[in-house]
Amino acid sequence: MFIRRQLCRRARGYIMLTKAVTLLLTVAACVAVPSNIARPCRVKDNKCVRDNLAANSRCNPNVRGFLPAEYTINSFKFDTPYFNATYIDNNLVIRNHNSCFVSEFFFNVDSDAAVLTIDCPDLDFESTRTLIQHSSFQEDTTYNYSYRGRYPLVRLTVNFPHANALDLCSSFTFADVTELPIFLINPNDEKTENFLATDLTLLNIYERETFFYRANQLARYYINSLICNFGCDF
Numbered sequence: 001m002f003i004r005r006q007l008c009r010r011a012r013g014y015i016m017l018t019k020a021v022t023l024l025l026t027v028a029a030c031v032a033v034p035s036n037i038a039r040p041c042r043v044k045d046n047k048c049v050r051d052n053l054a055a056n057s058r059c060n061p062n063v064r065g066f067l068p069a070e071y072t073i074n075s076f077k078f079d080t081p082y083f084n085a086t087y088i089d090n091n092l093v094i095r096n097h098n099s100c101f102v103s104e105f106f107f108n109v110d111s112d113a114a115v116l117t118i119d120c121p122d123l124d125f126e127s128t129r130t131l132i133q134h135s136s137f138q139e140d141t142t143y144n145y146s147y148r149g150r151y152p153l154v155r156l157t158v159n160f161p162h163a164n165a166l167d168l169c170s171s172f173t174f175a176d177v178t179e180l181p182i183f184l185i186n187p188n189d190e191k192t193e194n195f196l197a198t199d200l201t202l203l204n205i206y207e208r209e210t211f212f213y214r215a216n217q218l219a220r221y222y223i224n225s226l227i228c229n230f231g232c233d234f
């Protein structure tokens with residue numbers, strides 16, 4: 001009953017899509033509802049998002065409850081297809097991941113989907129990076145440099161199909177690098193020094209490709225640690 005009244009009064013705020021049946025009844029009872037988008041939670045309200053995710057998935061709401069302000073991943077590999085390159089971040093230190101917050105969460109009743117956006121200000125990545133350059137008819141060439149980059153705002157959007165059977169581990173996460181990073185690069189040898197581009201006009205493409213690979217780790221580790229644990233950190 002609470003569910004139905006909420007929806008009718010506020011037109012688009014209701015809580016817990018516990019069952020598809022409840023959902024259908026709720027919608028049928030309020031013909032005046034202008035939109036089938038429901039935003040049950042306020043921005044930054046992890047508890048509310050947790051209750052809604054837990055009611056519509058198999059995630060475990062008994063989460064660890066914190067994310068370290070700084071942690072290390074031994075090796076993180078990604079590709080930048082536009083640049084014909086593969087990268088390995090060795091001893092990747094990620095800082096400020098704990099500052100992310102939920103900035104959007106809605107269910108779309110019509111498409112039977114849910115969307116969760118997490119904003120991450122000031123994400124900081126530091127690593128010793130191996131760059132593997134590929135080209136036709138040639139052996140790969142490997143370069144080595146240290147990297148540190150600070151990203152003013154990375155925005156992670158998870159699209160969950162099946163609003164009442166959400167599964168983070170098979171859902172796509174899109175990472176939007178809203179601003180280019182402030183970064184520092186130190187080549188670890190002369191070969192690398194001679195190779196590294198000083199032309200940064202393609203940096204936006206590079207960052208988009210890089211974060212295409214980082215998106216899942218960032219979204220999943222955050223959600224599983226602080227909101228509801230789906231059991232996959234990468």
Ligand SMILES: *[C@@H]1O[C@H](CO)[C@@H](O)[C@H](O)[C@H]1NC(C)=O
Nearest residue numbers: 081082083084134135136202
């Ligand atoms: C990637 O390789 C292709 C094919 O050799 C080449 O045309 C292209 O310029 C390379 N991309 C970059 C960014 O160098």
Ligand SMILES: *[C@@H]1O[C@H](CO)[C@@H](O)[C@H](O)[C@H]1NC(C)=O
Nearest residue numbers: 128129130143144145188189
């Ligand atoms: C890259 O350079 C660093 C610093 O000189 C070194 O510790 C590391 O072993 C090098 N890594 C590779 C893959 O060459």
